[in-house]
Amino acid sequence: AQKITQTQPGMFVQEKEAVTLDCTYDTSDPSYGLFWYKQPSSGEMIFLIYQGSYDQQNATEGRYSLNFQKARKSANLVISASQLGDSAMYFCAPGGGLTGGGNKLTFGTGTQLKVEL
Amino acid sequence: NAGVTQTPKFQVLKTGQSMTLQCAQDMNHNSMYWYRQDPGMGLRLIYYSASEGTTDKGEVPNGYNVSRLNKREFSLRLESAAPSQTSVYFCASSEGGGWDEQFFGPGTRLTVL
Numbered sequence: 001a002q003k004i005t006q007t008q009p010g011m012f013v014q015e016k017e018a019v020t021l022d023c024t025y026d027t028s029d030p031s032y033g034l035f036w037y038k039q040p041s042s043g044e045m046i047f048l049i050y051q052g053s054y055d056q057q058n059a060t061e062g063r064y065s066l067n068f069q070k071a072r073k074s075a076n077l078v079i080s081a082s083q084l085g086d087s088a089m090y091f092c093a094p095g096g097g098l099t100g101g102g103n104k105l106t107f108g109t110g111t112q113l114k115v116e117l
Numbered sequence: 118n119a120g121v122t123q124t125p126k127f128q129v130l131k132t133g134q135s136m137t138l139q140c141a142q143d144m145n146h147n148s149m150y151w152y153r154q155d156p157g158m159g160l161r162l163i164y165y166s167a168s169e170g171t172t173d174k175g176e177v178p179n180g181y182n183v184s185r186l187n188k189r190e191f192s193l194r195l196e197s198a199a200p201s202q203t204s205v206y207f208c209a210s211s212e213g214g215g216w217d218e219q220f221f222g223p224g225t226r227l228t229v230l
Binding site: 004033035037043044045046047050052091093095097098101102103104105106107108109110 | 148
């Protein structure tokens with residue numbers, strides 16, 4: 001089974017500062033995707049950003065970017081200019097393709113981020 | 118578009134009772150998934166349906182069955198509920214390509230006494 005490690009159970013950041021959430025994974029798949037999801041206290045799962053394992057450039061999506069280091073099997077999420085609304089649980093989820101379509105995500109245990117004034 | 122909808126939002130069962138969790142998506146997605154999330158944990162895949170007419174086991178399938186009723190609907194059945202199945206259940210869907218994002222429903226909070 002794939003192992004995902006998010007070593008920071010809790011993080012604090014000041015509003016308007018940048019923060020990096022760590023994620024390492026262990027996969028033997030030659031081709032895979034890396035997803036990050038946000039789960040606010042209300043409970044829904046919100047997609048943030050995706051990186052393909054063969055993508056040459058790190059993915060960016062607004063204030064979110066991925067620091068992807070394939071050789072180290074690391075895909076850290078960087079949030080710039082933190083806002084109070086960024087306070088949530090963040091999950092890293094590598095995904096492998098499924099025969100017939102779709103992809104199989106394996107979720108880490110998450111990092112709880114708290115943005116402070 | 119409603120996206121992914123789940124019913125019910127909350128449910129309390131007694132040990133041994135059965136129930137079906139309903140999920141529907143209106144995005145014309147090919148692939149659908151059922152996950153469970155236990156307190157302090159990430160989501161774990163129970164079953165998935167890569168395309169209409171197919172279903173397959175995920176990481177934690179024991180105690181569950183699924184039905185892909187049509188392209189829109191994917192239900193999860195607990196035949197004989199156990200306290201260990203107390204969890205939040207999420208349904209998700211994706212277009213069906215290799216690296217498509219999954220869109221999640223709001224979740225069903227299930228308690229088994």
